[in-house]
Amino acid sequence: MNELIKKRRSVRHFKKEELSDDIVKDILEAGRWAPSPKNRQHWHFIVVRGDAKKEMLILMQKGVERTEKGEGLINVPKEWIADAYRTIHIMQDAPVTIFLVNPEGKDLRFSWDVEEKMREMSDIQAIGAVAQNMALRALEKGVGSLWIGNIFFAYEELKSWIGDGEMVLAMSFGYPQKVPDKGYRKPLKELVTYRD
Numbered sequence: 001m002n003e004l005i006k007k008r009r010s011v012r013h014f015k016k017e018e019l020s021d022d023i024v025k026d027i028l029e030a031g032r033w034a035p036s037p038k039n040r041q042h043w044h045f046i047v048v049r050g051d052a053k054k055e056m057l058i059l060m061q062k063g064v065e066r067t068e069k070g071e072g073l074i075n076v077p078k079e080w081i082a083d084a085y086r087t088i089h090i091m092q093d094a095p096v097t098i099f100l101v102n103p104e105g106k107d108l109r110f111s112w113d114v115e116e117k118m119r120e121m122s123d124i125q126a127i128g129a130v131a132q133n134m135a136l137r138a139l140e141k142g143v144g145s146l147w148i149g150n151i152f153f154a155y156e157e158l159k160s161w162i163g164d165g166e167m168v169l170a171m172s173f174g175y176p177q178k179v180p181d182k183g184y185r186k187p188l189k190e191l192v193t194y195r196d
């Protein structure tokens, strides 16, 4: 397990080869075994491929262009926009992108009270666990993955395309063409405070 955890890298170059239904199901299966608050399992998976992928990419492009014009949810530096365009190309190469939706989640623009915020934070933590389970299982099966936060540049477009529920994250999958070198992590001594 430790080896898998350390071996996982964000893959940004995928082969054209499709992923079989069995592999996709296997990855989803790993996701659904994530823990969740009160075991509510408040997640829905939207598996995007084929023609739906084309629709998704058009919407991503539209959203990033809108954000670039300063009409997005937030204003971001130019480099972030360039990064978002790069991400669109990666999603184009990846045969499958899975969106994770929280059926009980609230719109980003919602003004939260404390209870709602706490609930949302817990829900998002659990959906993060789903994503990591999927990434690790994929790696075990020789499949690369990329976690995609840049979907939020196309928040309105993708949200209405997805329909009910709140879009939390997306992850693209495919057989890796190129895997980045060993990753970098801050040393533990910079990250940990022990209180004995």
Ligand SMILES: Cc1cc2nc3c(=O)[nH]c(=O)nc-3n(C[C@H](O)[C@H](O)[C@H](O)COP(=O)(O)O)c2cc1C
Pocket: 008, 009, 010, 011, 012, 087, 146, 147, 148, 149, 150, 151, 180, 183, 184
């Ligand atoms: C929440 C989240 C959102 C991310 N969004 C993107 C993205 O939109 N595009 C991208 O290329 N990488 C994205 N990444 C990947 C990170 O850049 C990557 O995990 C980080 O640089 C560490 O590299 P590694 O995953 O290879 O260890 C995202 C990662 C996380 C956890």
